[in-house]
Amino acid sequence: MGALAVLLLAGCATAEMGGGGQPGGDASGSAAARRFEAVRGNPPELRAFLYRMPKGADLHSHLTGAVYAETYLRMAAGAGLCFDVAGRTLVAPTKQAPCGDAKSGRPGAAAVIADGVLYPAALDALSTRDALPVSGYSLHDQFFATFGRFRAATGAGPAAGGDLLAEVVDRAGRQGERHVELMVSFGSGPAAVLGKAFPWTPQAAADLPGTADRLVAAGLPALVAPARQEIDAAEARMRSLLGCGTPAARPGCAVSVRYLQQVARTQGPGPVFATTLFNALLEAQEPRVVGLNFVAPEDNPVALEDYDLHMRMVAETTRRLPGTNVALHAGELTLGLVPPERLRDHIRKAVEVAGAKRIGHGVDLMYEDDPRGLLRVMAQRKVAVEVNLTSNDKILGVSGKAHPLPVYRAAGVPVVLSTDDEGVSRIDLTNELQRAVEEFGLGYADLVGLARASLEHSFLPGDSLWSAPGCTPPGLAEACRAVTERSEKARVQQGLEEALLRFDREMAGGRS
Known part of the structure; x- marks a missing residue:
């Protein structure tokens, strides 16, 4: 009864459908909503409000791209790496080319x-900090170039992945995020090597079931155990750095963390198919891995030429392993980046051929054939779109009125806000909420609905909190208890609801 009384006092007991077709309680009359309206026209005050506002999940975040350049330079210094000034890249020293001083053209990272x-x-x-005037590259090219430049630091040490996790997860916790799904590549290197050694022929492409059988027989399942050990080592390092389980535990310790295994779509067919299959096998045996995603520039010539084949590979993988969750980068394109003919069907094929449950970016929506029909399909199937506003602006030059975010919302397609590569873009999730407010006029109730949607469409196991009969936002009534007792997803969702109520009380008490 106590929780229910709080629920009623908060003025959030009425359930309605938020933008994108998921439960979204009426938060428009709350103290937090009133404070939001008071600060929405003042960017510094709005930033402070949104930073403290409880958030759901960041579902589209590449781990290595989420780490800031300052961290990579510190890690590189600790590992004794050099910075190639001409190539603007971190590299390992060799006997023939050791690190020098600041004037050598190859100074050590510590000297840098x-x-x-x-x-x-x-x-x-x-990163993309001041990229255009410094590099002369387009922001698109500079963005993707950064990954190769800091790659040497991502493996600097036996558990370097844990250092990366600690930074990203703690940043999420400090902003009030409840859950993150990070794109990673645990064990995918050996899988790609196995696939590269596999002879790819027209017959291999025509007979994907048979090709999959041969790849599995060649040793893919044996790679699962070492990958799980990689995750163990990275998470142990993360927990140690964050002080989890101690009185000094940092905010990241409270964040739920899961992984999406990456497939680099710019590789040849053998490595792509082998990695896709391996990632699904890993998900089937490792609860911390909850899905797979195709990554790398969608406009790359190989990615464009093999797009249909890649979608068929995903479809074959999910046929063999039906429990595989699929989230795909699709429609991260716009006119001018590629010829118009390349904008016609990537999102549709990701949804209808590959069976993606979530679409990353989806920017070229209205260039697709029959976009209204596609929107209906996505709304009916509840295929969520992971919107990355800063990334779309920097990489594609698409922002504001040119962005399809309002089109998706108006069509009832589930939408979530995410960061993509917050370290490379030098942002955080709070920044993306602020852009949504300033560029699209979203209100407090919209932001609450987006936070709820991010958990609703996460790949956390278990039934949704809102699946229980009579359980409506904010999900603290007796009717919700049964589902929270059996479902991890429901428990994380309920944690968000409790945090939103606490935040509203803080705003009512004058804390801002």
């Missing part, structure tokens, strides 16, 4: 950090 000229130049090289 101590140098007032090289340090900002290195930060620019490893």
